[in-house]
Amino acid sequence: MVDEIPLSRPDVGKDEERLVLEVLRSGRLSQGPYLEEFESLVAERAGCRHGVGVSSGTDGLHLVLRALGIGPGDEVITTPFSFVASSNVILMVGATPKFVDICPSSLNMDPERVEAAIGPRTKAILAVEALGNPTYMDAYAAIAGRHEIPLVEDCCEALGTTHQRRRCGSFGRAGVFGFYPNKQITTGEGGMIVTDDEHLAATCRSLRNQGRPIPKPGESTLGTWLAHERLGYNARLDEMRAAVGVAQMRRLDSLIEGRQRVARAYLTRLMHRSELTLPTVDEATDMSWFVFVVRLAAGWGREERDRIIASLRRHDVGASDYFPCIHLQPLYRELFGYKEGSFPIAESVSQRTIALPFYTQMTDREIGFVVQTLELMLVREGMSR
Numbered sequence: 001m002v003d004e005i006p007l008s009r010p011d012v013g014k015d016e017e018r019l020v021l022e023v024l025r026s027g028r029l030s031q032g033p034y035l036e037e038f039e040s041l042v043a044e045r046a047g048c049r050h051g052v053g054v055s056s057g058t059d060g061l062h063l064v065l066r067a068l069g070i071g072p073g074d075e076v077i078t079t080p081f082s083f084v085a086s087s088n089v090i091l092m093v094g095a096t097p098k099f100v101d102i103c104p105s106s107l108n109m110d111p112e113r114v115e116a117a118i119g120p121r122t123k124a125i126l127a128v129e130a131l132g133n134p135t136y137m138d139a140y141a142a143i144a145g146r147h148e149i150p151l152v153e154d155c156c157e158a159l160g161t162t163h164q165r166r167r168c169g170s171f172g173r174a175g176v177f178g179f180y181p182n183k184q185i186t187t188g189e190g191g192m193i194v195t196d197d198e199h200l201a202a203t204c205r206s207l208r209n210q211g212r213p214i215p216k217p218g219e220s221t222l223g224t225w226l227a228h229e230r231l232g233y234n235a236r237l238d239e240m241r242a243a244v245g246v247a248q249m250r251r252l253d254s255l256i257e258g259r260q261r262v263a264r265a266y267l268t269r270l271m272h273r274s275e276l277t278l279p280t281v282d283e284a285t286d287m288s289w290f291v292f293v294v295r296l297a298a299g300w301g302r303e304e305r306d307r308i309i310a311s312l313r314r315h316d317v318g319a320s321d322y323f324p325c326i327h328l329q330p331l332y333r334e335l336f337g338y339k340e341g342s343f344p345i346a347e348s349v350s351q352r353t354i355a356l357p358f359y360t361q362m363t364d365r366e367i368g369f370v371v372q373t374l375e376l377m378l379v380r381e382g383m384s385r
């Protein structure tokens with residue numbers, strides 16, 4: 001037997017501990033040098049000029065939509081197959097999400113449907129690298145450009161990934177990363193807006209900090225600290241978390257290598273299972289791997305999937321149903337009247353997904369145990385069909 005194998009586990013070590021202690025002893029717990037260093041490390045990795053650290057990925061997306069002036073009466077095109085935050089932020093600014101169905105291999109929005117969905121009230125495209133896959137980001141950027149609307153990239157699942165040699169975070173007017181403990185790097189809670197647009201970056205800096213004007217370099221904060229130009233929030237990222245982020249960014253390459261090793265091991269061991277569809281990665285993509293999600297083949301249904309997840313958990317193997325469709329969440333059914341059948345491809349995919357344990361420190365023995373247990377469940381379910 002092996003111990004319980006969690007769905008995910010953060011990889012934090014001595015460097016993170018050392019930097020946090022240093023911050024705690026320094027007396028400077030917010031808006032200090034670690035925030036600045038963390039912002040430049042993430043911005044550089046995303047191929048963008050500016051980074052704005054915020055308290056979460058959700059807050060980052062919210063601030064970007066606010067900074068773009070999106071509000072009541074506006075529509076934002078987005079995907080129903082994602083973590084709920086990518087759509088909730090559209091509701092937070094009072095706008096309406098306009099969902100378009102996905103394509104079944106990349107699990108990202110079908111570009112033709114995106115273009116067809118653009119109407120007079122469409123003010124932005126909010127695209128997500130679903131399960132970390134960046135396919136079509138370049139296509140969405142081209143569509144947004146043709147229609148002169150901004151593309152907002154929710155790259156919370158894609159730090160360190162490149163597509164056609166472009167870095168995730170750099171496809172749209174702005175990109176947003178999240179640093180929850182299951183992401184490629186973590187700060188516990190935290191997020192980062194990245195952009196080349198200086199004005200947008202400055203507006204986001206003000207919004208995260210109570211709507212304060214941002215003093216120019218060298219300028220005194222007298223007269224600006226208690227001035228509030230716009231409705232702002234407190235979405236600041238403190239120095240303890242920024243220090244953890246700096247330590248994580250310094251070893252991002254080895255964290256990604258660890259994820260790639262586990263993904264390769266799963267792919268090799270599960271390749272021959274006809275009951276499964278494995279994640280498809282475009283040739284032009286270098287994936288940093290957010291999660292490892294397999295899908296039961298067409299013809300299998302939700303009940304079988306749910307039973308498999310439940311039995312994996314009974315065998316101490318963490319597993320989950322990433323992601324239930326957003327339009328079928330109770331809030332969205334109530335607000336917009338969505339039902340089963342509204343976005344058939346997203347629904348069909350999301351009923352059959354199984355997220356498997358995935359983290360850098362996973363041993364071959366653990367991977368082997370997960371694969372064996374999953375295979376046992378597949379055979380069992382297959383026999384009772």
Ligand SMILES: *Cc1c(COP(=O)(O)O)cnc(C)c1O
Pocket residue numbers: 055056057058059082083085086128154156157177178179180189190191
């Ligand atoms: C994690 C995630 C978010 C939100 O990030 P938080 O930091 O948890 O607020 C947003 N969108 C997607 C697609 C995510 O995976």
